[in-house]
Amino acid sequence: MGSRSEERRREVLRRLEELGKTVLEQIKEGKSPHIDIPVRSLSNIEFDEEKMMLKLGSKVAKRSFLNVAHTRKFMQTLLVAAFAKELVEQNLHTSLRDMYYALKRTIPGTKENTFEEQTESDAVVVDIEVAKDILREEMHLNADVRGxxxxxxxxxxxxxxxxxxxxxxxxxxxxxxxxxxxxxxxxxxxxxxxxxxxxxxxxxxxxxxxxxxxxxxxxxxxxxxxxxxxxxxxxxxxxxxxxxxxxxxxxxxxxxxxxxxxxxxxxxxxxxxxxxxxxxxxxxxxxxxxxxxxxxxxxxxxxxxxxxxxxxxxxxxxxxxxxxxxxxxxxxxxxxxxxxxxxxxxxxxxxxxxxxxxxxxxxxx
Amino acid sequence: MGSRSEERRREVLRRLEELGKTVLEQIKEGKSPHIDIPVRSLSNIEFDEEKMMLKLGSKVAKRSFLNVAHTRKFMQTLLVAAFAKELVEQNLHTSLRDMYYALKRTIPGTKENTFEEQTESDAVVVDIEVAKDILREEMHLNADVRGxxxxxxxxxxxxxxxxxxxxxxxxxxxxxxxxxxxxxxxxxxxxxxxxxxxxxxxxxxxxxxxxxxxxxxxxxxxxxxxxxxxxxxxxxxxxxxxxxxxxxxxxxxxxxxxxxxxxxxxxxxxxxxxxxxxxxxxxxxxxxxxxxxxxxxxxxxxxxxxxxxxxxxxxxxxxxxxxxxxxxxxxxxxxxxxxxxxxxxxxxxxxxxxxxxxxxxxxxx
Incomplete structure (x- = not known):
């Protein structure tokens, strides 16, 4: 691995850790923990005339642990971020589908599964990409292959x-x-x-x-x-x-x-x-x-x-x-x-x- | 190209030429020209227990120029064989789709096209494969690519x-x-x-x-x-x-x-x-x-x-x-x-x- 990518690798790790640390600090301060995720719906997609590129606008949504409508996604976000951190640390790559299987389990003492469908874990990966400005590939999650x-x-x-x-x-x-x-x-x-x-x-x-x-x-x-x-x-x-x-x-x-x-x-x-x-x-x-x-x-x-x-x-x-x-x-x-x-x-x-x-x-x- | 493939290349050319020569001889002898094509329908597919492979049975159909139901396919067969011979001679490879476009034209003085759909030329390629026991790849017609x-x-x-x-x-x-x-x-x-x-x-x-x-x-x-x-x-x-x-x-x-x-x-x-x-x-x-x-x-x-x-x-x-x-x-x-x-x-x-x-x-x- 070249020094360019080694440096970037450390930066990616730092950003993934930051996600967890922010949540931890919120808990220590007795606040309801939340993560800020930029909105990805069509209403927040713009065409940047100067850069000549599609880009996201500035709308951001709060994902809160104590909001029942968000709890499941909040849990999933932390699971995926922790998994990605482990991949990068161990210098191991895998596919979105593999990750889904690796993270899917029944939460002890409940009948609740961490994920029901791969679409759920896929969406969370994009959330982290957007929130932390890191590519999915930089989280060692590989995409489809052709070319x-x-x-x-x-x-x-x-x-x-x-x-x-x-x-x-x-x-x-x-x-x-x-x-x-x-x-x-x-x-x-x-x-x-x-x-x-x-x-x-x-x-x-x-x-x-x-x-x-x-x-x-x-x-x-x-x-x-x-x-x-x-x-x-x-x-x-x-x-x-x-x-x-x-x-x-x-x-x-x-x-x-x-x-x-x-x-x-x-x-x-x-x-x-x-x-x-x-x-x-x-x-x-x-x-x-x-x-x-x-x-x-x-x-x-x-x-x-x-x-x-x-x-x-x-x-x-x-x-x-x-x-x-x-x-x-x-x-x-x-x-x-x-x-x-x-x-x-x-x-x-x-x-x-x-x-x-x-x-x-x-x-x- | 190794000598193995050079030898095989000459053999492929010989077989393609043979197809044309047979027709030519039939015409010279005043016979209705025809080509023998093994039948590829399910009724003629067998499983060879000894070799452990699917294979064609022994049924063969005659494709005759003077049988109106066959004339079009007969013409197409000769067109494709001549095209393949040219490809092999010039050591040029192409795709089935390219061949279809290269051979498609309106026959002068008529409103008849040589081919209407690619399915027609694709089928003729397989006919020649079977009749002459040469692979499509050996005729320099490339297949889909993956892997x-x-x-x-x-x-x-x-x-x-x-x-x-x-x-x-x-x-x-x-x-x-x-x-x-x-x-x-x-x-x-x-x-x-x-x-x-x-x-x-x-x-x-x-x-x-x-x-x-x-x-x-x-x-x-x-x-x-x-x-x-x-x-x-x-x-x-x-x-x-x-x-x-x-x-x-x-x-x-x-x-x-x-x-x-x-x-x-x-x-x-x-x-x-x-x-x-x-x-x-x-x-x-x-x-x-x-x-x-x-x-x-x-x-x-x-x-x-x-x-x-x-x-x-x-x-x-x-x-x-x-x-x-x-x-x-x-x-x-x-x-x-x-x-x-x-x-x-x-x-x-x-x-x-x-x-x-x-x-x-x-x-x-």
Whole structure:
């Protein structure tokens, strides 16, 4: 573990202890113990125009032990915080599901269980994230895992030196937790993030990342926390532009949106997971016309149109370029997949489409 | 590419050419051209008791150009075979979806499209697999991708030497196509295949694969073709036992079943994807009692019971140990996840449960 992460580890421990100490002091002073938890409902989510990120507002709720409506959650909060402290102290990682099983028990002398459903312990983890401004990964609670990466980058991870340019056809499987990774050498002009693994494999086979001197990442669908955090760290710590490449549909654009601005249910950690400097290279609805892909589009379903209309109203999609694209999609009534580019030949994507658009900086903001 | 794969590549080309040549000869002889395709419907799927694998029976259907009901499929078969031949010749890989887009067009002078839906081209790929006994991966058509691996193994892939023991917390992302991988050094006593990534990460963190001198693979749900083929190749080429570890439910047991005996819709390639020597270590329903996990079980839903009853009737689940387990699950009416073991402590799985069961060879067949 590098010194950066060792320092942060101590800080995380300090904050978790602080939570317990505050409660202890309140009890000693004869007060009803409580914990302050920022409100995470939609009413408290804002779009920060300056930082270009979703964030939480300033509303805070008190969780009191002696309020019968809060007692159960109060108990759960302390259980989870104590468990996380133990994980960090022992340098042990686990999943949310494991934690749920590890903490579930019947309270002696009662018929009451500490937790009935995993949703209860999951929610408490987010409460602690927000209240103490620590990432779930920093509490050693691992998230879902998806995504792979290749590029001219050498990292140090758990004592191993891993060279992302020498991994054959497979690439490095991005773990759920990238907090402790150290970037030893990063030779790249930018990061290209692609939604689909098929496109990733095609580009990897053509050594497109080498020709372009970039880091190639696939999210394999909606970006998992580990991937978002990896993109964020690379972009910020190494000052790299980020280019995102998804299907031309509302689902693909939302993947972009989450990478760039953050997501609503994780608005409290946008500053650690979001990458506002990201740009969108395609596929756009305008591309369909420009590159003669009309015969390879898919008729949009009602749900596609509905979703596009929702995006139209999000504050972070108000730039005129996005408004035009979204309107165009609704008007044309079709969407298209990355694979549509293969109708122009299997190497069209790596030899024509992407090099042209990236060279000319034809991006959406 | 090793000489093994170069030789096989020429054989694949020869078989694809053969398909076209046969048709050409039939035309020259003034016959109605046809292609013989083995029947893949359930009526032609058998369980080979000796080889312990699902396989296709001997029924074959004629696909004739001059039979109006066959003409379209006949044309599609030749299109796909020609496309695959080109891929192999150019040493280019792509996905099924890309191929669909690349081959879809309107036949000049008509309003007829070569393909309307991807299901059509997907089906033709399987027809060619069966008719010519070549894997889809050998035609350079890549499958879905999932799964990661760590262990004391060095492979050569696309000229890179990749050491699976030095990949930090991430592991090697198993690609969709593992045909061309060469195993340079394999130091392992067995392969442990685990369904869930969370368990994989837990074991990886404890360096469990090092202590046990084994190769650790996670399928991340149902095993993708790439993972099944990798397990098969390691097991057969290096004579390694395979141990499978899944949730105690019908879905987990079916993952085991597919790794070991093959699946019904891919019965024609069981001999290349199946690994009959695989054994099942857990989680079993009997474990729940033995390891005091009753409080961490989940009530089985109707669909779980229904699925368990189906497994009871499969010829390949007739061994008495499996019959007992399946009956027990139906009787108890519960299932359990790997994470239930965490109720006994986060290291219970790697320090007690697995070492004990593996040491004592407590496996289901």
């Amino acid at each position: 792979r990466v290749v590029g001219d980058v050498t990292i140090i991870d758990r004592g191993d030196e891993v060279d992302w340019s020498k991994l054959g056809s497979g690439g490095w499987a991005i773990p759920s937790n990238v907090e402790d990774i150290e970037f030893k050498e990063v030779n790249a002009d930018y990061i290209l993030v692609v939604e689909k693994n098929a496109a990733f494999e095609r580009m990897h086979e053509d050594k497109f990342w080498k020709k372009e001197n970039m880091i190639l990442i696939t999210t394999q669908g909606q970006a998992a926390r580990g991937v978002r955090r990896l993109i964020h760290r690379l972009a910020f710590e190494h000052n790299l532009p980020v280019i995102v490449f998804t299907d031309a549909d509302a689902y693909g654009w939302y993947i972009y949106s989450v990478i760039k601005w953050g997501s609503m249910n994780l608005a409290h950690v946008s500053d650690k997971l979001g990458t506002p400097q990201a740009k969108y290279v395609g596929l756009t609805i305008s591309d369909i016309d420009k590159y003669h892909l009309e015969n390879y589009t898919i008729k949009a379903k009602d749900v596609d149109i509905k979703r596009a209309k929702e995006l139209l109203n999000y504050p972070w999609f108000q730039k005129k370029e996005w408004q035009r694209e979204l309107q165009l999609m609704i008007k044309k009534g079709y969407k298209a997949e990355l694979e549509a580019l293969s109708s122009r030949g299997l190497r069209f994507m790596t030899q024509t489409y992407l090099p042209e658009k990236i060279e000319n900086k034809e991006f959406l903001p | 990661r691996v760590v262990g004391d193994v060095t492979i050569i892939d696309r000229g890179d030497e990749v050491d699976w023991s030095k990949l930090g917390s991430g592991g090697w992302a198993i690609p969709s196509n593992v045909e061309d991988i060469e195993f340079k050094e394999v130091n392992a006593d067995y392969i442990l295949v685990v369904e869930k990534n969370a368990a994989f990460e837990r074991m990886h963190e404890d360096k469990f694969w090092k202590k046990e001198n084994m190769i650790l693979i996670t399928t991340q749900g149902q095993a993708a073709r790439g993972v099944r083929r990798l397990i098969h190749r390691l097991a057969f080429e290096h004579n390694l036992p395979v141990i499978v570890f899944t949730d105690a439910d019908a879905y987990g047991w079916y993952i085991y079943s597919v790794i070991k005996w093959g699946s019904m819709n891919l019965a024609h390639v069981s001999d290349k994807l199946g690994t009959p020597q695989a054994k099942y270590v857990g989680l079993t329903i009997s474990d729940i009692d033995k390891y005091h996990l009753e409080n961490y079980t989940i009530k089985a839903k109707d669909v779980d019971i229904k699925r368990a009853k189906e497994l009871l009737n499969y010829p390949w689940f007739q061994k008495k140990e499996w019959q007992r387990e399946l009956q027990l699950m139906i009787k108890k009416g519960y299932k359990a996840e790997l994470e239930a073991l965490s109720s006994r402590g986060l290291r219970f799985m790697t320090q007690t449960y697995l070492p004990e069961k593996i040491e004592n060879k407590e496996f289901l067949p």
